[in-house]
Amino acid sequence: MNNSPIKGRGAQENTPNKFLQYSYETRDDFLEFCRLEGEPADKNKTQYIPIFPKTIVNEVTSPDVGMMYSMNPYQGCEHGCVYCYARNSHEYWGYSAGLDFERKILVKKDAPKLLEAKLKSTSWKASTIVLSGNTDCYQPAEEEFKLTRACLEVFLKYRHPVGIITKNALILRDLDLLKELNNYGLIGVNVSVTSLREETRRILEPRTASIPKRLKAIKVLSDNGIPVNAMLAPIIPGINSHEIIDLAKAVSENGAVSFAFTVVRLNGAIGGIFTDWIRKTLPDRADKVLNQIKECHGGTLNDSRFGVRSKGEGKIATQIHDMVRLAKQKYFKDKKFPVFNTELHAQYKTGQLSLF
Structure with a gap:
């Protein structure tokens, strides 16, 4: 078996897709053949695949997520965050x-057009739409396709509130649009900062922007x-849980007006992916970290209970909550995230102002 970490x-590994009858397995004899032939067993290339959904705005029904759409x-x-809850959604598309x-x-590619159709709909009433509730809208693909920028232009055209x-750090490319949206109270940004240590960031989130850039x-x-x-999430016991106070201080000093956190939970296929990753990447502390995560979720790596699943319970979770409470009192006592403006959209629904 090949136990060498895959760079970047x-x-x-590619875990089996629970919706598919067959799974792909890299056999040892194939790896040996590639070694003898001097050929790579896996080219490790990113592939962009166009898809054409009929809608783009999703209603969020989970009561503890904090967004409606x-x-x-x-x-x-492509950021490759090993803990990412969105990984399971790829199975719906037939992938691992x-x-x-x-x-x-x-x-x-039709995202801007689909968004415009939604915002022009006579039945739609302004409510904050978040880019992105699942996968990062400023991941490396955005440099090529610029779909996020095009969507921000649509939000501005129709004076509709949007969260990000x-x-x-690619978000700074669109500072001109963000400033215009902010003039109307239509924008709020959530920047994820998981650690202040680049070494931790590189192994947890291999293709993300560096911490200084964030x-x-x-x-x-x-x-x-x-x-x-600032999204100080997820908090992973034994990896970044000791950084909560320092993280809060850093984001506050750089201007964040609030911060949120979650305790890591490894739902679905992510439990196996994370376990395989940590045994290869941090073998000396793998058991300690996995056991502490389990202690936060009643003895398992995952907890699906609304209201509890992202906050955890037990002694370790309580310690995390105590540090969060202290950090908010110390660095965010008089700060507050503003409310979005939903009053302008109705008069811009047709793309132009009404005369009366």
């Missing part, structure tokens, strides 16, 4: 939640008056 990727210009994410999730990126979740993004956005919430 989070997942280290989301949209994802891309499915799959493992390496396929970060190497087979589905591109919705990202861990990529902190700079928070500062630049904040200096331009754009409200930023």
Whole structure:
């Protein structure tokens, strides 16, 4: 068996898709053949695959997610965060939640057109739509396809509120549009910062922006008056749980007006992906980390109970909550994330102002 870490990727294997009858397996005899022939067994290339959905805006029914509507210009994410809850959604498209999730990126080229149709619908009433509730809208694919920028132009045209979740400094490319949206109270940005240590970031989130670049993004956005919430998530016991206070201090000093957190949960195929990853990447602390995660979720790696699943319970989770509470009192006592403006959209629904 090949136990060498795959460079630049989070997942280290392609887990079987539970919806498919057959699974792909890399056999040892094939690996030996490739070695003897001097050929790579896996080219480890990213593939962009165009898809054409009929709709782009999704209603979020989970009561503890914190958003009502989301949209994802891309499915799959090249950032490769090993813990990512969105990995399981790749199985719905016929792929693996493992390496396929970060190497087979589905591109919705009609996203701006579909969004415009939604915002022009007579039945639609303005409610914040989040880019992206599932996969990062500023992942590397955005540099080529610019779908997120095109969608922001649509939001601005129709004066519709939009939230952004990202861990990529590429967001600063669109500062001009973000500033215009902010003039009308239509934008809020969530920047994910999981660790202050580059070594941790590189193994957890191999193709994301560096921590200094993310902190700079928070500062630049904040200096331009754009409200930023820092996502200190997920908190993983034994990996980044000791950084909560320092993380809160860093994002506050760079201008974030609030922060949120979750305790890691490894639902579906992610439990196996994470376990395989940590035994290959951090073998000396693998058992400790896995056992502490289980302690937060009643003895398992996953918890599907609404309201509890993302916060955890037990002694370790309580310690995490205590540190979060202290961090908010110390660094965010008089700060508050603003409410989005939903009052302008109705008069811009047709793309032009009404005379009366």
